[in-house]
Amino acid sequence: MTYGPIKHFKDIEAWKLARELRIETYDVIRKLPPEEKYDLASQMRRAAISCTANIAEGYGRFHYQENIQFCRISRGSMYEIQDHLITCIDNEYITKEIYESIWDLSMNAIKTLDGYIRYLSNNAKQ
Numbered sequence: 001m002t003y004g005p006i007k008h009f010k011d012i013e014a015w016k017l018a019r020e021l022r023i024e025t026y027d028v029i030r031k032l033p034p035e036e037k038y039d040l041a042s043q044m045r046r047a048a049i050s051c052t053a054n055i056a057e058g059y060g061r062f063h064y065q066e067n068i069q070f071c072r073i074s075r076g077s078m079y080e081i082q083d084h085l086i087t088c089i090d091n092e093y094i095t096k097e098i099y100e101s102i103w104d105l106s107m108n109a110i111k112t113l114d115g116y117i118r119y120l121s122n123n124a125k126q
Contacts, residue, residue, distance in 0.1 A: 009059035014116045017109035018051040024102050044084045050077035064124035
């Protein structure tokens with residue numbers, strides 16, 4: 001994957017996909033039963049916010065290695081969302097179609113973020 005000029009974190013493809021993942025996760029949160037309001041919903045909300053926020057924060061750091069570390073935190077949050085999706089499907093809070101759609105989006109976001117991390121790593125070596 002090639003990266004065009006990145007002038008702001010909003011230009012980062014991984015951030016764009018993480019944003020989509022956050023939006024879709026919030027849609028799931030709205031479907032959760034009231035008893036999950038302070039448990040699962042809260043965990044999902046924090047993980048979803050972390051996906052985009054950590055890419056943005058990393059972008060704002062001075063050194064490549066700091067940026068990479070924040071991207072890794074974002075990546076962990078994407079995997080956390082996957083675990084929460086499994087909880088949602090196991091408890092029949094979402095349909096199989098919703099689960100698969102968001103799962104695919106999360107995998108695409110993770111793969112794209114992995115590519116961005118490689119890009120940063122290569123630039124850090126120069």
